[in-house]
Amino acid sequence: MNASANTSSAATPAGVIASCFGFMVIGAQQALYGPAIPYLMQKYDISPGMAGMSLSAHFLGGVLGVLLFHGVYARFSNRSLLGVSYALMAIGCIAFAYAPSWPLALGAAFTIGLGYGGMDFGLNFLFSVGFGKRSVSMVNLINAHFGVGAIAAPALIAWIGAQNYQIAFVACAVGSAIPLLALGSISNRTEHGDGAAQLPTQGGSRGLLLLGAFLLIYVFHVAIETGVGGWEPTHLEDVGYAASFAAAATAVFWLMMTLGRFLSVFIGLRWSTERIMLVSCAGMALCLAAATIPAAAPYAYAGVGLFIAPLFPTGLAWLNRCVPEARSATAYVIAAAMLGGVIFPPLIGEIINRSGTLAAPLFMALLAFVCLLAVRLIIRVLGAAKSAELPRGNTPL
CATH class of the missing domain: 1.20.1250.20 (MFS general substrate transporter like domains)
Structure with missing residues (x-):
């Protein structure tokens, strides 16, 4: 696909709105771990350091999610991979909210991270190459909404009470599912150059x-x-x-x-x-x-x-x-x-x-x-x- 195609087909206005909303969700979700720590310690009878492992599990899942999304990109479409990423985030948020044991909660945080990494990479790549001269502005636009979510989540916790952190995670699960309705508004394939999965060797x-x-x-x-x-x-x-x-x-x-x-x-x-x-x-x-x-x-x-x-x-x-x-x-x-x-x-x-x-x-x-x-x-x-x-x-x- 050439550059001009990319420019016209990266995402429709509905797809841009859905992508911005998705970034709000991942910003909010990441910001929820901190307020939840005291109640995770109480619920699972764990130390502060152990409770903090939830965020580490999330980021480790994120790294793997990025690499997995990239590794299988050539065999699947943007829509299918983003759909799986959103679904993993939704499932992980529900599982984290109601996990009966701490190891299962860590596994749920890792699952959230897998979806987060896949979505983060998929949309950042799409928006950074898919809008021609407007790509710089468009990729800044979606990333700005991450901050909106990160600011809004603590406000939500302050309103409902940190002891009800499960409600906030369930809200993030619902929010993760909403962009699935607009997957048809996202380009199903956006290549830049040959799309080969290798280090940039051109130019030695x-x-x-x-x-x-x-x-x-x-x-x-x-x-x-x-x-x-x-x-x-x-x-x-x-x-x-x-x-x-x-x-x-x-x-x-x-x-x-x-x-x-x-x-x-x-x-x-x-x-x-x-x-x-x-x-x-x-x-x-x-x-x-x-x-x-x-x-x-x-x-x-x-x-x-x-x-x-x-x-x-x-x-x-x-x-x-x-x-x-x-x-x-x-x-x-x-x-x-x-x-x-x-x-x-x-x-x-x-x-x-x-x-x-x-x-x-x-x-x-x-x-x-x-x-x-x-x-x-x-x-x-x-x-x-x-x-x-x-x-x-x-x-x-």
Whole structure:
């Protein structure tokens, strides 16, 4: 399928609405584990660390879901794979709400993650390649709705009471089933390049260098996202802010990230992808450095949320433009991003234990600076490739 076909058939308006709703559901579902932990401990008589394994099981399932969806993509259609993903999420949410034992609850969280990973990869890939010049805006649009769900879920828990967390998971199960009604509005096959499931070998080492740079950006920026979300309250309390203020400031971080993605829907129509990525990484690094100043820290973390917002979705559209012959590249970077969310929060916690809370924003600022260098490397590699093709006197981007 050529690019023009992709542009016209990725999804109808109904399919776009259903996809946005699906991202709201996975954002809400992921945000429910934290409020449920005290009641999971009570219900299953487990420790806090063991209860926290529910989120780890979810993300491990997500990694496998991404890789499985990618692995069988050539043999099945978008609609069938997305349908299975939504169904797994619905079944897993019901099972998690009413699991009679903790091992079964962990298995249910893993099942939710399988569906989450498949849907996350499937829709991100579809939207990042399927709308032509609007792909950057469209992939930002669906990812912005993840944040809407992540903000709405704690509000729902606050309304019904955390002791009734099962109701919220059942609501997510129902929400997971609703997009099934609109599967016919999604393109049944969207290829980009040859669709081969292999590493990008075209261009030899250049292709591998590009993929490596994208992997760095995705692992490190998700490490920053989860690091700020997990450790901002600890840092703010340690420098003298009240616990309630620290919690509210962390909520503002997530709110700014959601707003930033909605803004990116419009910015993506006016700015080049390269410019968005450069400004995002530079702004993220500067804000994290400013977070080391106690008086500026809450505002600096809010700035991190704003600047980090476009990186995940915009980077996917850029990746598929830079390495169009390898759909697998999208699967690898999304899976790597999920692993970054599993590995780095405890690593940052250990850094804090050894060096104090000030070390957390400094460490994350270093990661952001590496992301900036990786973006510059990608631009330079692409520029070198273009200069070899353009007539003398033309200046590549």
